[in-house]
Structure formats: C-alpha cells, structure tokens
Amino acid sequence: MTAQIHVPSLLSRAGAVSALTLAAVGGTLLAPGAAPEAEAATSYASRALGIAASKKGSPYKYGATGPSRFDCSGLTLYSYKRAGKTLPRTAHQQYNKTRHIAASSRAQGDLVFFHSGGYVYHVGIYAGNGKIWHSPKTGSWVKLDRIWTSKVWYGRVA
Known part of the structure; x- marks a missing residue:
C-alpha cells in the first residue's frame, strides 16, 4: 500500500x-x-469486528473475557486485543479510553456505548446498518442485534 x-x-x-x-x-x-492514520485505525477496527463476529453463539458469562465465554466488555476487550489494540476491562473504562465521535461519523468496528445519564453500562462493536455485535446478558450469547435505543455514545479505538 x-x-x-x-x-x-x-x-x-x-x-x-x-x-x-x-x-x-x-x-x-x-x-x-x-498508511494514513484513519486507514490504519480502520484496519484494527475491521479485524476486531471480524473477531467479534467469529464468536457468534459463545455464551454470556459475567466477567468473562474469552476465548469461549464473554460479557459485553470482555468481548470488546478480547476482539481488540486479538486485533493488536489494548482496552481496559469495563465498558465505562473503555468509553474513557476511546476517542469520542458523533453518530454521523461512526464506522464499522467503532465501539457503541449504552448509557444512562453519565454512566456507561453496556458496550458492543458497531457492525454497520444500525447493528452491533455484543454479549448482552445472562442466558444469552454473542450475537448481532439492532441498536435498540438512542441513548448511545460512540468511541473509536486509537
């Protein structure tokens, strides 16, 4: 290139x-x-997105960071780590570590943070078309879902 x-x-x-x-x-x-900075960041994001998608069906387990069970931030941490980037452990810490971006600037592989007030309680990886890969809750598994609320913030892993 x-x-x-x-x-x-x-x-x-x-x-x-x-x-x-x-x-x-x-x-x-x-x-x-x-590689221009944005292009390099996109390659990490694309790899992380692909890794998250490859974990489809893996069961949710609170506190789990893979490789076969995940909670929400465990999936994002695992996916980005395998793509070559380090993230902190929790969704709120991950939000604080990312470069915050507008919804209009979101791209595949960006992180989607669900919040209530100023508290981030859930995270997933943006897959495009208003969907995320995430590990939502006990009794569920890693899956592709529509973003179900407007109370989200977006972050780009640098």
Whole structure:
C-alpha cells in the first residue's frame, strides 16, 4: 500500500527534493507501506469486528473475557486485543479510553456505548446498518442485534 501525499507543485517542478527540504517547508512525500492514520485505525477496527463476529453463539458469562465465554466488555476487550489494540476491562473504562465521535461519523468496528445519564453500562462493536455485535446478558450469547435505543455514545479505538 502507498499513502498518497500532496507535494506542492513548485517543489515537484524543481526536480528531486530531499525529505529534509520537504519537511522544512511543510511538504510530505510518498512512503510505500505507510498508511494514513484513519486507514490504519480502520484496519484494527475491521479485524476486531471480524473477531467479534467469529464468536457468534459463545455464551454470556459475567466477567468473562474469552476465548469461549464473554460479557459485553470482555468481548470488546478480547476482539481488540486479538486485533493488536489494548482496552481496559469495563465498558465505562473503555468509553474513557476511546476517542469520542458523533453518530454521523461512526464506522464499522467503532465501539457503541449504552448509557444512562453519565454512566456507561453496556458496550458492543458497531457492525454497520444500525447493528452491533455484543454479549448482552445472562442466558444469552454473542450475537448481532439492532441498536435498540438512542441513548448511545460512540468511541473509536486509537
């Protein structure tokens, strides 16, 4: 993959320009293998989403963090850990660790936090189309569900 980066036309007309010169004037250069920050974050999120989906049917167990049983934050912690990112243990701690984003900016793999007032009580991984992968409660299992309330906040794992 190659990150596409803007080089001012004046410098590109001048011929070969060193990386130091570009840095000094605020330009950038093409770097094979470099990924823009948003694209890199999306790859972690996509992997975490796929990992959560692969746990479909795993039973809920309070306090469980996998690999075969999960509570809500245990599923998100496990999924992101396997994707290469570290999250704290509880839904509220995970909310505090993420970059908060507007609903209009949400993307697949972002975390969806269910709240009552200022307290976060549940978390899932956004799957698109108003749905999340989550492990909801005792007697249930990891599954894909519609977001059932408007009392949600969104967070992006950095």
